[in-house]
Amino acid sequence: MEKLIRQSWWKISGILVLAGALLFAMKTPLSPGILSIEKVEQAEQTLSFELIGYNSHFMTSNGLQVWIQNDAHSYCSKDLEIIDDSHLLIGIDLPEILPSNLFSVVLNDDIDGTLASLDGIFIKGNVEPSDGNGKCYEQVKLTEHGYFSMPYRTILYETIRNLNFHVPMWFAMIFLTLFSFVTAILYLVKSDPRYDDMTVAAIHVAMLFAICGLSTGALWARFTWGAFWTDDPQLNGAAISTLIYLAYFMLRRSVNDPDKRARLSAVYAIFAFIMFYVFLKVIPSMAEFSLHPDTTDNPSFKDYDIEGKLKIVFRTATAGWIILSFWIFSLRYRLLTIERKRLDHE
């Protein structure tokens, strides 16, 4: 341990891994997608609208096809005017009687692959359910775009990159609190003040990462959910853990004798850690709903990430953040060791 924190190979590789992952996470373009359907106009049997794409390549791509679809019914574009890479003007002939009012808009070209705006358009008219009319194009292709990218999701858009900051920061925080839990037990067993220094240093840095995790989370929540703070089991957990460890520092300040301070705070750290992590396990199953992915019945990021591209970047970033947090911890710990030596000397 003492030897490890003086070596530099893991610090250098950790920083390289983190920088690589973050560069990748920030530089990789988002997948193309349909941003919105606008200027929907309907006259007699014709429908016209403007399609706005995101990161799409309408100008340079070949074989552009646009159609609207409802189950087995699809109607293809009659007029297709490309304005620029992300704007299309589309005209479609409609039948007299529609199978439904709600249609998805689907687009396919050789660069962007297949893009869809599910239930993206509402068409007025008489409705009568019927069997499908088959496919309107001779060959309708459903393809993936051909280059590496981040998944495109409505609501999330570009903020999906925050996945590589916000979530690993909490992982680093959990890693450090777990570490402090182990060192607190070691302190009680061995009564070696070095373990007390480690506990304090780990909790200090864990608090730093909790603040980072809270602020990145708050910004993300503002963009996607509309508010900085919401009533959510995860946020509850974050607030409670922050309060617990602030109380830990408060406790340390209220005891003068160093041995007693170390012992009492180690007891509190162990107690609080266990109560808190049981809470984290118990409460999400108790909650009726959560906005966070992968809790209650929400879809997780795994579902967006069909080919596992996101996972590789995310795991690398997580490893990088954890190594970085451990490095900061080791600096903090060495500082405390120096202070202790100076005190002993005096």
Added chain:
Amino acid sequence: MQAIKALIQKEFLIDYKDRQVWMSVFLYVLATNYVVYQSFHKVKDAEVWNALLWVIILFAAFNVISRSYDQERGDREIYLYTLASPQQVILAKMMYHSIFMVLVTFFSFLIYSFFLPFPSAIGMDTGLYLIGLIGGAIGLSTTLGLVSAIAWKTKGGAGMVAILGLPIIIPMLLAIIRYSEGVLNGMSWMVLDRYAHSLLLLIALGASLGYMLFPYIWKE
């Protein structure tokens, strides 16, 4: 077991001789309930009614448990070392305070429903609500037991119990509030058992961690 029984008796006798703790809790419950009544007059919503009751009980628990080591200062503390093991002391304290808190909780419940009537709904099981009160009282006193022992050894005093205890007590409070809210809304045991289980789990953890960690606080 004999020693624990003797220690519980000792706690009771000390509190009985010097009725200051009893009086202060009694007054606290009366005064808070009256303040709540004056500020709300009427609580129509069962959830608000329930949450208010638990907030009153929570602070009553802080009131009771932050005093649990008051008489253990100075000579008495040293005398206690010669009489019993730390495990016996913490278990006796937790048991005594559990019994005491159950009484305080029922007392608060009575006074509270005297001022603000109990929102009984059709199909509601009052027995389950009373079980919830007992569980909550025991939960509060076991979880706060260790925290008040830590605070006892600091110079922070009673304020320290609140600072250290509030974040730790939130999970338990959430479990118990959800449970009793469910009872008031007429939910059956099938729905409520997960809250009851998490409450039991937290009580068991609080008591066993207290049992394991108290010896490290005890020794000077």
